[in-house]
Amino acid sequence: MRLTTKGRYAVTAMLDLALHGAAGPVTLADIAFRQGISQNYLEQLFGKLKRARLVISLRGPGGGYALACKPEEISVSAIISSVGEGVDATRCGGTSDCQDGLICLTHELWSDLSHRIDEFMSAISLASLVARDEVKLVSHRQDCDTQRRIEARAVG
Amino acid sequence: MRLTTKGRYAVTAMLDLALHGAAGPVTLADIAFRQGISQNYLEQLFGKLKRARLVISLRGPGGGYALACKPEEISVSAIISSVGEGVDATRCGGTSDCQDGLICLTHELWSDLSHRIDEFMSAISLASLVARDEVKLVSHRQDCDTQRRIEARAVG
DNA sequence: GCAATACCCGACTAGAACACTCAACTAATC
DNA sequence: GATTAGTTGAGTGTTCTAGTCGGGTATTGC
Numbered sequence A, B: 001m002r003l004t005t006k007g008r009y010a011v012t013a014m015l016d017l018a019l020h021g022a023a024g025p026v027t028l029a030d031i032a033f034r035q036g037i038s039q040n041y042l043e044q045l046f047g048k049l050k051r052a053r054l055v056i057s058l059r060g061p062g063g064g065y066a067l068a069c070k071p072e073e074i075s076v077s078a079i080i081s082s083v084g085e086g087v088d089a090t091r092c093g094g095t096s097d098c099q100d101g102l103i104c105l106t107h108e109l110w111s112d113l114s115h116r117i118d119e120f121m122s123a124i125s126l127a128s129l130v131a132r133d134e135v136k137l138v139s140h141r142q143d144c145d146t147q148r149r150i151e152a153r154a155v156g
Numbered sequence C: 001g002c003a004a005t006a007c008c009c010g011a012c013t014a015g016a017a018c019a020c021t022c023a024a025c026t027a028a029t030c
Numbered sequence D: 001g002a003t004t005a006g007t008t009g010a011g012t013g014t015t016c017t018a019g020t021c022g023g024g025t026a027t028t029g030c
Helices: A005-023 A028-035 A039-051 A076-082 A107-122 A126-130 A133-155 B005-023 B028-035 B039-051 B076-082 B107-122 B126-130 B133-155
Strands: A055-058 A064-067 B055-058 B064-067
Touching (some): A005 A064, A028 A039, A028 A064, A039 A076, A076 A107, A107 B107, A107 B133, B005 B039, B028 B064
């Protein structure tokens, strides 16, 4: 059982947006730089996030992405399923035709598990993540890193 | 986020063992037949289950596999991690060096999630699965199917 | 109007993993 | 000594991930 980077990247990028979006739209280049994610790959993910109406985009200079609604209204679960990494531990995708068209021995178990995971991730919003101490700490470190790298580039 | 068949098959096979093991060792051929799993693939999985001391094997005619301890003492979590499908939602594998050797913005979130999933699966034993109504029902259906197929083969 | 910025979109790909399959071997029983 | 059944290792087709690449189009400021 593993979560791929697709869902992780999406949540990380959305959290970055929530943290830095106050001053206006944030570019993918900035997010890619701060979070160490390929910008081209982020474009793919944000295409999906936009289609799911979790973000809005602004083109042209000074453009970028912004959250489509309040951080309290965006759950981790919504982000993950919007990029196509829905939680599904069953074999059949919930249709209960796991074994030759009939239900398999462990269907209920996986169905339960999927439900639990979704419940957990639905309860966590971007706002609650922003409020966490460790997120604040890491975000601050990332901002300092970014500042330092910009300065280093200006000097070199 | 998905559970692969590796973990699912392992749990299903172990449950089959718990259901049919009362009369003595159960062969992989029987499990493969009842659960619709490739026998060759099951062999690989049972190699791991044996190394994890969740099952014991008996060679020769009348041989097969049996649970190494009581069904109450075997958790779904133990089965899944024994076949190498440990629950790990983090990128770094728990080492917190997710971003250039440092902790990433969402490490805690994935770490929490992994913990929750493991907690859920640790609380479920083979015994508790055997006691479930829907498991009894499906198991009974499978036994009838098996009986019918044996008879059909004898006639044909 | 024109250049720069930044989102938009589709096609392509190396590599990894999963889900097997095959073949040969050893141990136990009758 | 033949059959049963577990044991082991190597090989393989398919799918998915995690990208890359190359071209678009909309918006802004000069």
